[in-house]
Amino acid sequence: MTNTVPSTVDTAVAYWLARYGAADADAAHLLVDRHDPTAAAFISVALDEAGALVTTPITYGELADDSRRLATALAGLGVGTGTRVGVLMGKRAELVVTLLALARLGAVYIPLFTAFATPAIEMRLRGGGASIVVTETGQADKLTPIDGLTTIVAGDTGVLGFDTLVAGSEPLAESVAVGGDGHLILLFTSGTTGTPKGVPVPMRALASFRTYMRYGLDVRDDDVFWNAADPGWAYGLYYGILGPLVIGRPNILLQAGFSPEITAKVFAELGVTNFAAAPTVYRSLSKTPAVDGFGLRRASSAGEPLTPDVIGWARTALGTEVRDHYGQTEHGMFINNHWADELRAPLIPGSMGWPMPGFATGIVREQIAIDVPASPAFWFPGYLDAPEKTAARYTDDGRWYLTGDTGRVDEDGNFYFSARDDDVIIMAGYRIGPFDVESVLITHPSVIDVAVVGRPDELRGEVLEAFVVLAEGLTGDDALETELQQLVKTGFAAHAYPRTVHFVESLPKTPSGKIQRFLLRRRE
Structure with missing residues (x-):
């Protein structure tokens, strides 16, 4: 059955769009001055x-x-x-x-x-x-x-x-x-595929942030909310600083580096009920025995797709499933496995959900795309001083914004991520998304991180290569390489196994945790 948005949700979103997009919108009033001065805006946590x-x-x-x-x-x-x-x-x-x-x-x-x-x-x-x-x-x-x-x-x-x-x-x-078109933020993209680009964030984007906090994350008045992402990047700034200020619910600001043990301590002592973080955080937590038996009400992930092993682990260890959400620096989150009762649907393995209210989406040129005229919550004003790069994001008629991420959508409107457009591997006519292969490799108990890229091949056009980070104390050898190749053959597809497995100490990533596969492709 196709997912639908209740009229009450549309009404709420329309109200927020009018409020934060108004010509006289005052950011200081909307973010701080209108709230109870005695109420907590954030909870600072130090060691x-x-x-x-x-x-x-x-x-x-x-x-x-x-x-x-x-x-x-x-x-x-x-x-x-x-x-x-x-x-x-x-x-x-x-x-x-x-x-x-x-x-x-x-x-x-x-x-x-x-x-x-x-x-x-x-x-x-x-x-x-x-x-x-x-x-x-x-x-x-x-x-x-x-x-x-x-x-x-x-x-x-x-x-x-x-x-x-x-x-x-x-x-x-x-x-x-x-006012709604005035700029609050200038945030540079993470550089996943090349040089970072400046993204001006206007006041009216706050309406989209509020929609995600309410319907994507389902942050409620009685929640102890913790978005663990760093505010130096979009997810942490949009939904760890601005979003909590907009809705008047405090976020936890942990003044310590990430570790599974500290995370478990915060969960236990502060009674966290609603948690949001990158997939790498959940992956690290899943490898740590100290993280088990918690009763979170909501858990959400964004940045890269979740692998199936994390979703299975979370139901027992965290007390809830982890729901994958999708977005970009240029417009925030806009396709989600929504948590709010009004929009929640059964979690479909591999799906990142369906469009958030205020957005209409589709697949154009095999890419996930936003129907701009039909998306009142879309706020991207174009890259700073880069009209050619901005124009490249749109179809010629200006209707569709192209994310650069390939994917597909099923008959019920659920979206599935495949890869960055330039990360797709075409081998002997087959299009292979690296995420599908990585999702299998990460299930091996020795593997703690993995990235798959395409390498030019005279016969097949491209073949797959895997870069694997092993658990501490382990070393890779020919036997483990063969074992991992066979795992992909049996767990995904016989033709899509990596012809070579490189065992490495770490993967090149942006500071926000996204794998920079273009750097791996350059390695000899």
């Missing part, structure tokens, strides 16, 4: 010297006051409507305060991932035309080699120390309302 969790609520009142004061200080440094400012910080209160302060001024926030080295940071700052950066003490040294920057440092007590500026400034009297 003390003994490894115990230390939790601190960050209230809307604190965010409102600090952001008003920082806005005054930034205005004194020349920041105004349209000014782009880089932010190089981890999951801390100062990051949120900076975002809100920039929103009050009508300025634009450029997120910088804390794992970036100086060249990656400089590329984004130069590309965005930013000369001011807000950072933290542990990251400030990365900015020193970049000429012409004014740097504000959280944790520094100097003249341009974050706390110094906030404490020494009067609150900004009135925020700038940039």
Whole structure:
């Protein structure tokens, strides 16, 4: 039976689109000022010297006051409507305060991932035309080699120390309302297939983010919500910072690196009920005995397709299935295995779900595509200063936005991901998506990570090669290579086995966790 959207859902989405798309829409009001100042906006979680969790609520009142004061200080440094400012910080209160302060001024926030080295940071700052950066003490040294920057440092007590500026400034009297088409964010793509591109994020995108929080993730008033993704990238920024502010439900900000053991501790001590993370997080958790017997109400994944082994493991270990969701930096999530009661359908193995309200989708040129005129929640305004790259995303008539990801759709409207368009392997006339092969290889108990690419072959056009990361302490040999090849033959298709298996220490990935298969294809 074809999936349908109830009229009450359409009504809610239409209301959000009108509210966040209005010409007088004020980001500061919608994200922080309208909320109860005593309510928690985020829960900061750190580890003390003994490894115990230390939790601190960050209230809307604190965010409102600090952001008003920082806005005054930034205005004194020349920041105004349209000014782009880089932010190089981890999951801390100062990051949120900076975002809100920039929103009050009508300025634009450029997120910088804390794992970036100086060249990656400089590329984004130069590309965005930013000369001011807000950072933290542990990251400030990365900015020193970049000429012409004014740097504000959280944790520094100097003249341009974050706390110094906030404490020494009067609150900004009135925020700038940039309206629905005004830009809040300039976020660069992850570079999965090449050079990162700048994506301006307008105010009206908040309607789409709210729709996903409500219907995709099903975040409820009594949930303990945790989106573990990093705010230096789209999923963590859209749905770990902006989304929670929009709906008024706190997210957990963990100030520690990922480990399965720490994740299990947060689950247990904070009573997490609604969790969202990348597939690599779930894969790591599934290999750890400490993660078992939890009672999550909802678990969601995004970034790359889930492999079947993770879905099976989660039902017992987490107490719920993990539902796969699909989206891109350019427009956020828009095809989901929705969790909300109004839209939830039985989970179909391998499917990433069906279109989110506000979006109409299809398959065009074998790619997953968005029907732009029929998608009121579609907000992509085009890449920054790149009209040719923007035009390449659309069909000639401008109707369809092409994601660059190949896939298919069944008769009930459920979508299935195959591969990035340039990741598809064509062998002797057969089109093979690497995900199908990777899903089989990852089930082997010795394998903790895997990527499959195509290699030119005179006879077949292309053949498959696999790059496999083994569990700690294990080494690959000819016998294991043969075993993995046979696993694909019996578990997927006899013709689609990897002709060569490379055992490697790690896979090249973007900082957001996506495998950069184009780098693997370049290896000799």
